[in-house]
Amino acid sequence: MSKLFNNYLQSFIQYLQIEKHYSNYTIQFYHYDIEEFFKFTSEQSLKKLDDIQYFDVRLYLTTLHEKQMSRSTIARRISSLRSFFRFLARENVITVNPFSLVQQPKGAKKLPSFFYEEEMEELFAVCEGEEPLKIRNKAMLELLYATGIRVSECTGIELKHIDFDLSVLLVKGKGNKERYVPFGSFAHEAIERYIATARNFLMKSADNHTILFVNHRGSPLTPRGIRHILTKLIEEASLTRKIHPHMLRHTFATHLLNNGADLRTVQELLGHEHLSSTQVYTHVTKEHLRKTYLTHHPRA
Incomplete structure (x- = not known):
């Protein structure tokens, strides 16, 4: 992950902590999801945030499906990255959120388990x-x-x-x-x-x-x-x-x-x-x- 990408990630984490008051547990998931996406962009030689297009996002999601990740995990990844790129758009770092058109996968609803x-x-x-x-x-x-x-x-x-x-x-x-x-x-x-x-x-x-x-x-x-x-x-x-x-x-x-x-x-x-x-x-x-x-x- 480049130094520039890392700086944007750290700014986003501070935003989650200070403005959103998210728990450390939740922030860990955001951090992990975004880092994994940055690894993918590096492999695809995408050096600038504005280089990332909707097509690249679809390719990334295809790789997640090929790894047989669960629907809930993929949905979490999409949610984390959509929030991250929305933050970057708010800060005028990017002009278009490549995750804005991505649909969340519909997963089977699991009923909460409880004790009798x-x-x-x-x-x-x-x-x-x-x-x-x-x-x-x-x-x-x-x-x-x-x-x-x-x-x-x-x-x-x-x-x-x-x-x-x-x-x-x-x-x-x-x-x-x-x-x-x-x-x-x-x-x-x-x-x-x-x-x-x-x-x-x-x-x-x-x-x-x-x-x-x-x-x-x-x-x-x-x-x-x-x-x-x-x-x-x-x-x-x-x-x-x-x-x-x-x-x-x-x-x-x-x-x-x-x-x-x-x-x-x-x-x-x-x-x-x-x-x-x-x-x-x-x-x-x-x-x-x-x-x-x-x-x-x-x-x-």
Whole structure:
């Protein structure tokens, strides 16, 4: 990648960080996608950004299909590069965005996977105990299930963000947008117990800080750390599932809708900017109802 291309890329990354407030995780994908495209342009001897035409973009997409990349990966690449070239056009670096006419590939819609209530009970059961890490795991699991917050949001919770009088949590979401999310009595009790006992114990050998959830050394938990903990809980509960960070968030939304919550309320609790992001859970609940009907109706 030429020095000039690299400078434009770094300017775009700063734009994503400062103006768009994207997470480091999201920015890593943008960075990787754009670098891969620059490798392609180098192979094609395209030395200037204005040299890149729609035909070159179509050729690039053909190479991605030949590598048998998934539709979702190709769609992400297109989205990243379209945003990048839109930024360059805004900065008057280029006159035409070669990705503006590219259509996103239509992929098969995957319904969010979630835990059934019985499975959640099994997960809570393996957290029972007096050991500090078990008490922490119980509090973390209760809070994730009670609020539907993202794992990245969970790692950012500070003690001052919890209002125990109102049972409300201040959450800092994507783009530094803040929202208040209520939590129930089970999470309330588990978090209070964790703070009063386990957190103090785990913090003994660590520098003082106000992050709620900590690891065995007293340092703040990372999203990767939480995923590791959840995977261990799945193994202990002997559940035949592969867990991903969003699964408890999906479970929160699905269980609310299954029990009669309205879509707008769930949207606000999840912190979704658009209702369309929340509507996917209505498909999950419909599928759940269909399977229940087929399983239990005598003439199904």
